[in-house]
Amino acid sequence: xxxxxxxxxxxxxxxxxxxxxxxxxxxxxxxxxxxxxxxxxxxxxxxxxxxxxxxxxxxxxxxxxxxxxxxxxxxxxxxxxxxxxxxxxxxxxxxxxxxxxxxxxxxxxxxxxxxxxxxxxxxxxxxxxxxxxxxxxxxxxxxxxxxxxxxxxxxxxxxxxxxxxxxxxxxxxxxxxxxxxxxxxxxxxxxxxxxxxxxxxxxxxxxxxxxxxxxxxxxxxxxxxxxxxxxxxxxxxxxxxxxxxxxxxxxxxxxxxxxxxxxxxxxxxxxxxxxxxxxxxxxxxxxxxxxxxxxxxxxxxxxxxxxxxxxxxxxxxxxxxxxxxxxxxxxxxxxxxxxxxxxxxxxxxxxxxxxxxxxxxxxxxxxxxxxxxxxxxxxxxxxxxxxxxxxxxxxxxxxxxxxxxxxxxxxxxxxxxxxxxxxxxxxxxxxxxxxxxxxxxxxxxx
Amino acid sequence: xxxxxxxxxxxxxxxxxxxxxxxxxxxxxxxxxxxxxxxxxxxxxxxxxxxxxxxxxxxxxxxxxxxxxxxxxxxxxxxxxxxxxxxxxxxxxxxxxxxxxxxxxxxxxxxxxxxxxxxxxxxxxxxxxxxxxxxxxxxxxxxxxxxxxxxxxxxxxxxxxxxxxxxxxxxxxxxxxxxxxxxxxxxxxxxxxxxxxxxxxxxxxxxxxxxxxxxxxxxxxxxxxxxxxxxxxxxxxxxxxxxxxxxxxxxxxxxxxxxxxxxxxxxxxxxxxxxxxxxxxxxxxxxxxxxxxxxxxxxxxxxxxxxxxxxxxxxxxxxxxxxxxxxxxxxxxxxxxxxxxxxxxxxxxxxxxxxxxxxxxxxxxxxxxxxxxxxxxxxxxxxxxxxxxxxxxxxxxxxxxxxxxxxxxxxxxxxxxxxxxxxxxxxxxxxxxxxxxxxxxxxxxxxxxxxxxxxxxxxxxxxxxxxxxxxxxxxxxxxxxxxxx
Numbered sequence: 001x002x003x004x005x006x007x008x009x010x011x012x013x014x015x016x017x018x019x020x021x022x023x024x025x026x027x028x029x030x031x032x033x034x035x036x037x038x039x040x041x042x043x044x045x046x047x048x049x050x051x052x053x054x055x056x057x058x059x060x061x062x063x064x065x066x067x068x069x070x071x072x073x074x075x076x077x078x079x080x081x082x083x084x085x086x087x088x089x090x091x092x093x094x095x096x097x098x099x100x101x102x103x104x105x106x107x108x109x110x111x112x113x114x115x116x117x118x119x120x121x122x123x124x125x126x127x128x129x130x131x132x133x134x135x136x137x138x139x140x141x142x143x144x145x146x147x148x149x150x151x152x153x154x155x156x157x158x159x160x161x162x163x164x165x166x167x168x169x170x171x172x173x174x175x176x177x178x179x180x181x182x183x184x185x186x187x188x189x190x191x192x193x194x195x196x197x198x199x200x201x202x203x204x205x206x207x208x209x210x211x212x213x214x215x216x217x218x219x220x221x222x223x224x225x226x227x228x229x230x231x232x233x234x235x236x237x238x239x240x241x242x243x244x245x246x247x248x249x250x251x252x253x254x255x256x257x258x259x260x261x262x263x264x265x266x267x268x269x270x271x272x273x274x275x276x277x278x279x280x281x282x283x284x285x286x287x288x289x290x291x292x293x294x295x296x297x298x299x300x301x302x303x304x305x306x307x308x309x310x311x312x313x314x315x316x317x318x319x320x321x322x323x324x325x326x327x328x329x330x331x332x333x334x335x336x337x338x339x340x341x342x343x344x345x346x347x348x349x350x351x352x353x354x355x356x357x358x359x360x361x362x363x364x365x366x367x368x369x370x371x372x373x374x375x376x377x378x379x380x381x382x383x384x385x386x387x388x389x390x391x392x393x394x395x396x397x398x399x400x401x402x403x404x405x406x407x408x409x410x411x412x413x414x415x416x417x418x419x420x421x422x423x424x425x426x427x428x429x430x431x432x433x434x435x436x437x438x439x440x441x442x443x444x445x446x
Numbered sequence: 447x448x449x450x451x452x453x454x455x456x457x458x459x460x461x462x463x464x465x466x467x468x469x470x471x472x473x474x475x476x477x478x479x480x481x482x483x484x485x486x487x488x489x490x491x492x493x494x495x496x497x498x499x500x501x502x503x504x505x506x507x508x509x510x511x512x513x514x515x516x517x518x519x520x521x522x523x524x525x526x527x528x529x530x531x532x533x534x535x536x537x538x539x540x541x542x543x544x545x546x547x548x549x550x551x552x553x554x555x556x557x558x559x560x561x562x563x564x565x566x567x568x569x570x571x572x573x574x575x576x577x578x579x580x581x582x583x584x585x586x587x588x589x590x591x592x593x594x595x596x597x598x599x600x601x602x603x604x605x606x607x608x609x610x611x612x613x614x615x616x617x618x619x620x621x622x623x624x625x626x627x628x629x630x631x632x633x634x635x636x637x638x639x640x641x642x643x644x645x646x647x648x649x650x651x652x653x654x655x656x657x658x659x660x661x662x663x664x665x666x667x668x669x670x671x672x673x674x675x676x677x678x679x680x681x682x683x684x685x686x687x688x689x690x691x692x693x694x695x696x697x698x699x700x701x702x703x704x705x706x707x708x709x710x711x712x713x714x715x716x717x718x719x720x721x722x723x724x725x726x727x728x729x730x731x732x733x734x735x736x737x738x739x740x741x742x743x744x745x746x747x748x749x750x751x752x753x754x755x756x757x758x759x760x761x762x763x764x765x766x767x768x769x770x771x772x773x774x775x776x777x778x779x780x781x782x783x784x785x786x787x788x789x790x791x792x793x794x795x796x797x798x799x800x801x802x803x804x805x806x807x808x809x810x811x812x813x814x815x816x817x818x819x820x821x822x823x824x825x826x827x828x829x830x831x832x833x834x835x836x837x838x839x840x841x842x843x844x845x846x847x848x849x850x851x852x853x854x855x856x857x858x859x860x861x862x863x864x865x866x867x868x869x870x871x872x873x874x875x876x877x878x879x880x881x882x883x884x885x886x887x888x889x890x891x892x893x894x895x896x897x898x899x900x901x902x903x904x905x906x907x908x909x910x911x912x913x914x915x916x917x918x919x920x921x922x923x924x925x926x927x928x929x930x931x
Binding site: 001002004005006007011012014015016018019024026027028029030031032034035036037040041042043044045046047048049052053055056057059060061062063064065066067068071073075076077079081083085087088089091092093094095096097098099100101102103104105106107108109110112113115116118119120122123124128129130132133135136137138139142164166167169170172173174176177178179219245246247248249250253262269270271272273274275276277287293294295296297298299300301302304305306307308310311323325326327328329330331332333334336339340342343344345346347348349350351352353355356358359360362363381383398399402407410429432433436 | 450452453454457461462463464465466467469470471472473474476479480481483484485486487489490491492493494495497500501503504505506507508509510511512513514515516519521524526527528529530532534535536538539540541542543544545546547548549550553554555556557559560567570571582583584585586588589593596618619621622623625626627628668669671673674697698699700701702705706720722723724725726727728729744765766767768769770771772773774775776777783785786787788789790791792793794795796798799801802803805806809821822824845846849854855857874875876877878880906909910911912913914915916918919920923924925926927
């Protein structure tokens with residue numbers, strides 16, 4: 001018997017006997033014979049723990065991991081430094097082996113940490129209300145589009161082409177099945193093209209969706225987009241980088257009605273794309289329209305402060321036919337990691353991480369341009385990520401860098417054919433000047 | 447106060463809990479890099495604490511939670527089984543955590559192999575052709591599955607198939623997920639044995655039916671023995687049969703949804719395959735489909751050619767993407783190691799153990815608590831506390847009283863079709879001894895309903911907070927901490 005099954009054979013037989021049953025078979029009498037599986041599943045032979053450990057170590061070694069490389073690849077998933085405390089604390093069983101806080105009396109840890117998380121997201125984004133988190137940044141955008149259409153009772157969203165390509169795909173999926181029209185608008189010098197946006201606005205436009213900094217790393221024209229959206233009585237949805245918010249104007253101040261974003265940068269490892277978390281924040285007037293879970297403060301029978309899931313109908317109570325969202329969980333442990341990360345970095349540390357990223361990204365950019373092998377693509381200001389045009393094909397460039405233990409930038413040709421040779425380079429606080437100089441040196445040699 | 451403090455309330459200006467390197471590149475003025483109009487005027491109010499402050503704060507918070515490692519957690523429908531520690535350790539190897547989703551495929555062959563193998567193994571377990579690992583949770587999987595069904599019908603030109611049938615015993619998310627895919631839902635009643643009412647099902651069939659969403663065993667913990675006939679009715683009407691895998695812990699190696707006639711299946715790796723629930727996530731909700739539906743799966747899928755694995759994005763009929771990248775990869779790693787430790791025999795023993803434990807509890811409590819469907823159940827059993835309710839004590843009170851015994855209460859007031867429902871799912875992880883302790887507590891509570899009802903009505907008595915005022919929370923929402931002016 002497996003180590004994960006508690007009862008012994010003898011105990012199982014005793015239990016069956018006590019119920020007046022003869023064998024396990026008697027427990028499965030409701031399953032018609034024609035659908036019973038009478039042979040073993042075709043699965044690999046079970047591994048003992050030492051065998052499993054060595055098998056998985058071998059498998060992990062087939063992946064070249066960022067701890068052995070300098071990583072300059074971003075494009076939506078960033079290699080920011082994670083303090084040791086984060087994993088130490090989220091590894092406490094009381095956090096990770098618990099489920100949804102359905103019983104608040106024995107879930108105050110999860111509930112209070114979510115309340116703290118909601119507060120931090122409101123502080124970063126400048127919004128009034130944040131939920132307990134969504135699956136990731138992209139699905140948060142999909143849900144934001146649906147929420148906007150339901151809130152203003154219109155059926156079209158305009159999405160900037162400077163929004164992450166995968167996010168745009170997810171928005172498309174979420175919208176097309178609900179019969180919502182998705183129209184993209186273009187960019188000019190790396191920022192949204194305001195004329196193009198204006199020309200596509202119409203009386204059925206529910207929302208304008210932009211990303212800041214956008215996929216190219218460029219600081220986006222948030223305020224202008226908001227003005228256009230609001231003039232047409234549509235909402236502005238902004239997807240933002242949480243680290244950038246230590247420096248950049250909160251999107252709430254710039255006029256965003258719904259602010260979402262990918263929260264991975266906040267204490268969550270790259271993990272080959274997941275699990276991450278999406279944050280989701282709105283103005284107070286949309287408090288009751290926000291999808292997902294939300295935690296509120298209240299008191300107990302003795303007047304003591306405590307926290308509960310609130311406003312949202314829970315899983316079993318989602319209004320069946322009127323549902324505007326079906327999400328009934330959050331990425332609690334990832335949100336906890338983000339909360340602990342923001343606690344550790346705090347007011348000053350987050351700003352330092354953001355400024356280090358900003359400085360190092362600009363140093364890298366300037367040095368790359370000086371090699372003469374790369375040319376500027378946009379003149380607009382950027383944060384921690386930028387686009388340069390490479391003379392050598394990007395795939396060859398990245399291959400070469402890999403030999404020097406460098407994971408190079410994202411090949412923009414994959415998603416933007418109009419930017420041939422486009423190389424999207426991300427620089428966090430992690431790479432040292434020495435590592436950057438090696439990158440520049442190797443990239444300049446080619 | 448301190449015990450109850452929020453992290454913001456223990457903050458002291460100037461205190462720090464981080465250590466970042468000095469800037470080693472020539473520093474420029476921030477305003478020279480980013481125009482002032484884009485910069486924020488005031489810093490966000492984040493905590494300023496020492497590292498030990500932070501560690502103590504979150505350690506204290508954790509102590510206010512009940513986890514599977516704390517004690518029995520028979521939360522019905524949620525499969526709160528043990529989360530093996532080796533899964534945690536192995537999923538934290540650098541080779542799994544420190545890899546970027548856009549790294550060149552040749553540099554992540556281990557990760558791609560893992561995903562490819564997982565697709566194969568979950569296909570085998572469910573009797574499906576292919577499985578996508580992209581959905582992030584059960585409800586996300588449901589939504590993805592519904593979208594696949596919609597895309598399939600539309601591709602065949604059957605755009606009139608806009609109605610999804612959902613039984614009244616279904617999980618609350620089922621109808622909501624169908625609506626996310628653009629379907630209208632039709633509810634069918636359960637029969638007096640707790641299964642789908644065959645006549646009611648027949649009566650709603652038409653060429654407008656896109657399919658039926660079914661959980662089998664259903665939310666009463668009962669296996670629908672008419673499953674083959676149900677499949678026939680749905681298929682004859684041109685519909686697709688959808689399997690909600692929330693209850694898959696009952697059938698591993700015993701029966702496969704594919705063999706029952708299901709066409710689309712979602713699984714919850716955080717329930718059935720031992721990945722932890724994380725306090726509400728991250729989960730993972732892979733979706734498997736039969737051959738005709740493979741073209742509609744989200745992109746990319748992992749394929750294998752000439753000795754190497756690669757991501758195949760060239761899937762013109764795909765519904766697209768429901769999430770960035772490839773799903774909750776690191777959760778998948780934990781389920782993968784679980785399946786590798788269990789093997790075929792082990793998985794069958796999981797379901798046998800889970801079903802045995804549930805039946806044992808039903809057997810030992812049914813003289814005190816009403817068992818509305820008194821027959822062999824699968825991995826969970828559903829009681830009604832109607833007898834106790836008649837004496838003035840509700841299911842909620844009983845659940846709260848269980849807290850005093852150190853148990854997480856079962857799921858309550860679900861399924862909706864049972865009055866005062868109490869849904870117990872013990873899982874195979876629990877020993878007879880822990881079941882007996884739970885049974886003893888439940889019997890004592892039943893006795894208290896007669897002898898000392900206040901004890902139950904005023905429970906819990908020894909938790910960090912008592913019953914919380916949920917009405918107040920909803921009426922006057924306080925959703926964030928505010929700095930004092």
